[in-house]
Amino acid sequence: xxxxxxxxxxxxxxxxxxxxxxxxxxxxxxxxxxxxxxxxxxxxxxxxxxxxxxxxxxxxxxxxxxxxxxxxxxxxxxxxxxxxxxxxxxxxxxxxxxxxxxxxxxxxxxxxxxxxxxxxxxxxxxxxxxxxxxxxxxxxxxxxxxxxxxxxxxxxxxxxxxxxxxxxxxxxxxxxxxxxxxxxxxxxxxxxxxxxxxxxxxxxxxxxxxxxxxxxxxxxxxxxxxxxxxxxxxxxxxxxxxxxxxxxxxxxxxxxxxxxxxxxxxxxxxxxxxx
Amino acid sequence: xxxxxxxxxxxxxxxxxxxxxxxxxxxxxxxxxxxxxxxxxxxxxxxxxxxxxxxxxxxxxxxxxxxxxxxxxxxxxxxxxxxxxxxxxxxxxxxxxxxxxxxxxxxxxxxxxxxxxxxxxxxxxxxxxxxxxxxxxxxxxxxxxxxxxxxxxxxxxxxxxxxxxxxxxxxxxxxxxxxxxxxxxxxxxxxxxxxxxxxxxxxxxxxxxxxxxxxxxxxxxxxxxxxxxxxxxxxxxxxxxxxxxxxxxxxxxxxxxxxxxxxxxxxxxxxxxxxxxxxxxxxxxxxxxx
Numbered sequence: 001x002x003x004x005x006x007x008x009x010x011x012x013x014x015x016x017x018x019x020x021x022x023x024x025x026x027x028x029x030x031x032x033x034x035x036x037x038x039x040x041x042x043x044x045x046x047x048x049x050x051x052x053x054x055x056x057x058x059x060x061x062x063x064x065x066x067x068x069x070x071x072x073x074x075x076x077x078x079x080x081x082x083x084x085x086x087x088x089x090x091x092x093x094x095x096x097x098x099x100x101x102x103x104x105x106x107x108x109x110x111x112x113x114x115x116x117x118x119x120x121x122x123x124x125x126x127x128x129x130x131x132x133x134x135x136x137x138x139x140x141x142x143x144x145x146x147x148x149x150x151x152x153x154x155x156x157x158x159x160x161x162x163x164x165x166x167x168x169x170x171x172x173x174x175x176x177x178x179x180x181x182x183x184x185x186x187x188x189x190x191x192x193x194x195x196x197x198x199x200x201x202x203x204x205x206x207x208x209x210x211x212x213x214x215x216x217x218x219x220x221x222x223x224x225x226x227x228x229x230x231x232x233x234x235x236x237x238x239x240x241x242x243x244x245x246x247x248x249x250x251x252x253x254x255x256x257x258x259x260x261x262x263x264x265x266x267x268x269x270x271x272x273x274x275x
Numbered sequence: 276x277x278x279x280x281x282x283x284x285x286x287x288x289x290x291x292x293x294x295x296x297x298x299x300x301x302x303x304x305x306x307x308x309x310x311x312x313x314x315x316x317x318x319x320x321x322x323x324x325x326x327x328x329x330x331x332x333x334x335x336x337x338x339x340x341x342x343x344x345x346x347x348x349x350x351x352x353x354x355x356x357x358x359x360x361x362x363x364x365x366x367x368x369x370x371x372x373x374x375x376x377x378x379x380x381x382x383x384x385x386x387x388x389x390x391x392x393x394x395x396x397x398x399x400x401x402x403x404x405x406x407x408x409x410x411x412x413x414x415x416x417x418x419x420x421x422x423x424x425x426x427x428x429x430x431x432x433x434x435x436x437x438x439x440x441x442x443x444x445x446x447x448x449x450x451x452x453x454x455x456x457x458x459x460x461x462x463x464x465x466x467x468x469x470x471x472x473x474x475x476x477x478x479x480x481x482x483x484x485x486x487x488x489x490x491x492x493x494x495x496x497x498x499x500x501x502x503x504x505x506x507x508x509x510x511x512x513x514x515x516x517x518x519x520x521x522x523x524x525x526x527x528x529x530x531x532x533x534x535x536x537x538x539x540x541x542x543x544x545x546x547x548x549x550x551x552x553x554x555x556x557x558x559x560x561x562x563x564x565x
Binding site: 055057074075076079081083087088089091092093094095098099102103105106107108109110111112138139140141151154155164 | 318321322323324435436437438439440442443445446447448449450451452453454455456497501502503506554
């Protein structure tokens with residue numbers, strides 16, 4: 001099977017392992033432009049490694065991965081990256097607008113040319129994500145939700161075709177979770193940006209996602225939320241009885257076995273917080 | 276004359292001020308260069324949380340300078356070599372923040388011990404020994420001047436070249452890496468630049484008080500602004516005012532320049548804290564009404 005040329009992200013027989021430990025393997029997946037894909041799974045199931053692979057920071061151990069038809073490469077302007085809340089240095093002496101600007105030209109060496117065009121672009125972006133009111137506030141004084149809004153602005157600064165979000169809702173309250181997911185959703189609808197949204201908490205994005213990639217125990221399931229988030233599908237994935245309970249529009253997964261070996265590269269996620 | 280008057284005379288004495296001023300022209304030029312370097316480097320020291328590294332590097336710089344004094348070679352050169360060794364070691368071994376402090380804690384006393392050893396072996400003028408620890412810029416001669424200015428130029432060019440990606444990598448390492456910024460290489464490069472800047476500052480305020488030039492001005496500026504243009508500009512201004520003010524006040528007295536520099540620098544910081552205390556409340560109010 002060849003990679004689909006029109007896909008934003010395309011994986012064929014993809015596998016990732018650390019030494020003996022297989023995170024996932026045999027993964028075939030195409031993410032279409034404008035598609036909203038949620039990546040779920042317990043801690044240590046390889047969600048962050050998936051992100052790193054897309055960013056070109058980690059090679060696959062097997063199979064192929066193409067991003068917009070090409071092998072992934074570091075620093076691509078076609079991928080906007082929104083990291084977890086809290087990855088910003090607590091010592092950062094920057095304003096919201098400076099953070100967005102770094103997303104445009106922060107990677108360039110040499111003195112910064114004086115361009116009004118870049119400044120106007122920053123203003124546009126801040127307005128589009130609803131962060132104009134605190135454009136000149138130091139990022140250290142922003143709330144977590146405000147900071148993630150600015151983060152999304154920063155990620156969209158290069159007008160990317162793929163938006164890659166790694167746990168962007170972590171430690172946000174419900175109101176801000178909704179605001180952030182709605183911003184992401186609006187972008188993919190208006191610009192056809194493919195969204196890959198890694199999260200351990202499905203409920204804030206449940207009504208918006210097209211498909212779910214659920215990683216666990218070296219395996220995976222891909223499909224619409226209704227197909228993947230079922231007791232039967234997850235029980236097979238985990239190899240033990242797991243119950244998916246739906247209460248109104250919320251989903252709770254009960255009986256997920258504790259991973260004996262916690263992943264060393266992902267210790268910061270709260271243990272036990274599961275979809 | 277009472278004892279208090281005597282002490283005052285030692286600290287502030289402006290007799291024959293015009294003649295003395297001509298003698299320190301070199302020092303004032305060197306001071307301006309060091310203020311520029313210290314003020315700019317300080318911005319990143321703050322952003323990268325490196326004040327402790329500055330202190331560690333300055334102790335190794337002290338060891339290098341005292342070795343140079345003992346061997347009778349160029350003291351600025353010796354202090355640069357010591358600095359670069361320490362900065363390189365911290366950069367290589369302490370790439371991750373949680374390892375860094377312990378590496379510094381290990382390097383620092385070793386450097387200080389070496390320095391004490393070399394000074395104990397040195398049989399020359401006692402004032403030379405004291406100068407390395409507490410500052411000696413008033414005695415800057417022409418060969419030293421060219422070293423100081425040359426090294427300052429290297430630091431300034433390096434900073435100008437890597438300013439933006441370094442700011443990105445310092446404030447926002449994850450996204451910077453995703454955008455292709457060579458985060459680790461920049462981290463190491465900055466340690467070397469910091470090493471040079473520390474070696475320069477050791478010449479002015481001495482190994483013990485380098486923080487007053489490399490951290491205090493930037494910390495003061497950060498209390499009043501977060502603008503990427505205004506912050507470095509204020510930091511440089513504060514550093515230059517501290518050094519030049521220190522040199523001018525120290526001129527007539529008989530004590531080293533460092534207490535003048537540190538006092539001015541500290542005063543500026545206190546004032547900036549006071550001025551900046553409304554900032555948080557102001558932003559809060561601005562957003563509540565927005």
